[in-house]
Amino acid sequence: MQNEIFAQSASRIHRLDPRCKIVMATLYALVVALSDGFPALLTALAISFALLGMARLSILEVAKRLALVNGLILFFWLVVPLTFPGEPLFSLGPLTATQEGVLLSAQITIKSNAILLAFISLIATTSVGALGAALSRLGLPGKLVYLLLLNYRYIFVMEQEYHRLIRSVAIRGFRPSTSLHTYKTFAYLVGMLFVRASERAERVYMAMLCRGFSGKFHALREFSFSRNDTIWLASMTTALLGVCILQWVY
Amino acid sequence: MTMIIELENICFSYERGKPVLDNLSFSLPVGEKLGLIGYNGSGKTTLMHVIMGLLKPSSGIIRVLGKSIETRKDFQEVRRNIGFLFQNSDDQLFSPTVLEDVAFGPLNLGKSPREARKMAMEFLEKLNLKGFEDRITHRLSGGEKKLVSLATVLVMQPKALLLDEPTTGLDEEAWLRIESLLKQLDISYIIVSHEYDFLARTTQKIYSMKAGRIVYDGDASTLHAHLHRHPAAGHPHHHGMSV
Numbered sequence: 443m444q445n446e447i448f449a450q451s452a453s454r455i456h457r458l459d460p461r462c463k464i465v466m467a468t469l470y471a472l473v474v475a476l477s478d479g480f481p482a483l484l485t486a487l488a489i490s491f492a493l494l495g496m497a498r499l500s501i502l503e504v505a506k507r508l509a510l511v512n513g514l515i516l517f518f519w520l521v522v523p524l525t526f527p528g529e530p531l532f533s534l535g536p537l538t539a540t541q542e543g544v545l546l547s548a549q550i551t552i553k554s555n556a557i558l559l560a561f562i563s564l565i566a567t568t569s570v571g572a573l574g575a576a577l578s579r580l581g582l583p584g585k586l587v588y589l590l591l592l593n594y595r596y597i598f599v600m601e602q603e604y605h606r607l608i609r610s611v612a613i614r615g616f617r618p619s620t621s622l623h624t625y626k627t628f629a630y631l632v633g634m635l636f637v638r639a640s641e642r643a644e645r646v647y648m649a650m651l652c653r654g655f656s657g658k659f660h661a662l663r664e665f666s667f668s669r670n671d672t673i674w675l676a677s678m679t680t681a682l683l684g685v686c687i688l689q690w691v692y
Numbered sequence: 693m694t695m696i697i698e699l700e701n702i703c704f705s706y707e708r709g710k711p712v713l714d715n716l717s718f719s720l721p722v723g724e725k726l727g728l729i730g731y732n733g734s735g736k737t738t739l740m741h742v743i744m745g746l747l748k749p750s751s752g753i754i755r756v757l758g759k760s761i762e763t764r765k766d767f768q769e770v771r772r773n774i775g776f777l778f779q780n781s782d783d784q785l786f787s788p789t790v791l792e793d794v795a796f797g798p799l800n801l802g803k804s805p806r807e808a809r810k811m812a813m814e815f816l817e818k819l820n821l822k823g824f825e826d827r828i829t830h831r832l833s834g835g836e837k838k839l840v841s842l843a844t845v846l847v848m849q850p851k852a853l854l855l856d857e858p859t860t861g862l863d864e865e866a867w868l869r870i871e872s873l874l875k876q877l878d879i880s881y882i883i884v885s886h887e888y889d890f891l892a893r894t895t896q897k898i899y900s901m902k903a904g905r906i907v908y909d910g911d912a913s914t915l916h917a918h919l920h921r922h923p924a925a926g927h928p929h930h931h932g933m934s935v
Contacts, residue, residue, distance in 0.1 A: 595786055656800065
């Protein structure tokens with residue numbers, strides 16, 4: 443399993459205070475999601491690309507992520523123009539595509555890509571550890587923060603256990619098919635995975651107790667707000683206001 | 693002689709099972725390094741968990757540093773004085789980065805983030821793990837995980853250590869590093885293992901666990917000579933690496 447491939451770099455974006463990045467990415471997503479005018483949306487898309495450029499990420503890896511989401515959006519394009527009521531644009535046999543439908547599909551496409559790009563540039567460039575600490579500093583309850591961190595830590599362990607189980611059935615000649623035996627085997631695998639996860643959770647908790655854990659989490663990381671952060675925050679706010687104004691005017 | 697850990701007539705059994713610990717009595721004096729050997733399922737890990745207060749014995753007395761341990765609060769005190777190295781490092785290391793994991797104990801002891809960070813760095817350096825602080829815990833090798841686990845326990849400056857199968861699954865190099873680290877430690881410890889050779893090299897006395905009790909086997913050096921014959925005596929060697 444690949445992880446944090448975008449977080450290991452040292453671009454200007456990577457060096458920003460994670461707290462700023464989280465707040466800005468959230469505000470940005472909110473503004474873009476609520477906008478529907480094309481000038482505003484296209485400007486947002488341009489801002490996203492600018493952020494991506496600043497983060498200097500591997501274009502290939504970013505494209506892979508985008509392809510995943512746009513695959514889903516392709517289905518919207520197949521369905522929405524033909525089913526949304528409005529002015530007919532063209533006909534395909536018994537089906538009629540509407541102008542409104544096409545515009546809506548275009549909006550969805552631009553919005554999703556803009557938000558996704560911004561999150562890749564801002565959030566994926568932060569390590570999960572830093573993200574957890576930043577969320578905790580921003581006031582997210584400790585339990586939720588540790589839920590995120592522990593999930594991240596143990597998802598790889600669980601993945602290993604899953605592969606171990608899969609191998610153990612594979613070497614005994616198991617081949618999935620549409621049969622009761624297959625369903626049963628998968629049910630056992632999933633059940634076993636849950637049992638192991640809960641046993642693991644118990645052991646991790648015991649190990650934490652042994653190191654003096656008493657229910658309260660303490661954060662180690664300290665963040666510093668630098669001049670760069672201020673500059674970035676100011677320009678990002680201006681850009682966002684620009685999008686808002688464009689949305690309002692047009 | 694002052695005792696760090698004293699156990700008197702401890703009994704323990706899992707639900708509806710045979711007793712795992714049967715009237716067990718045992719003690720760890722200050723400054724001693726003991727080995728505890730036994731078959732799988734002989735109750736070694738259970739015993740460690742009872743000492744740490746993770747499992748509650750059905751009867752018997754536990755004393756740590758002369759004080760009888762009964763309440764949850766007592767056990768919280770025990771956990772400051774006795775460090776426990778879990779068999780599986782993935783259970784012990786739960787933080788995203790090495791530094792955060794090593795600093796977890798000191799933070800729980802009420803140190804400030806700055807102090808905790810300083811202590812963590814200091815112990816990482818002591819264990820020759822300088823430069824590991826920002827490594828992601830789940831990406832470490834088995835040997836590295838074990839060493840970092842040891843750092844997370846030692847950073848709490850315990851008076852004694854309990855080590856549960858510290859060499860299981862480790863390669864030769866990691867094995868030797870753990871061995872030399874343990875030899876340098878000037879605190880008491882109990883190592884649970886099924887590798888006689890490892891115990892012989894890191895402990896002074898070896899006990900074994902049989903039928904829920906602890907039996908004294910002998911002085912580690914004579915026992916070693918008695919049980920194994922090494923033609924190349926004096927030459928660094930070990931066996932039992934059957935994993």
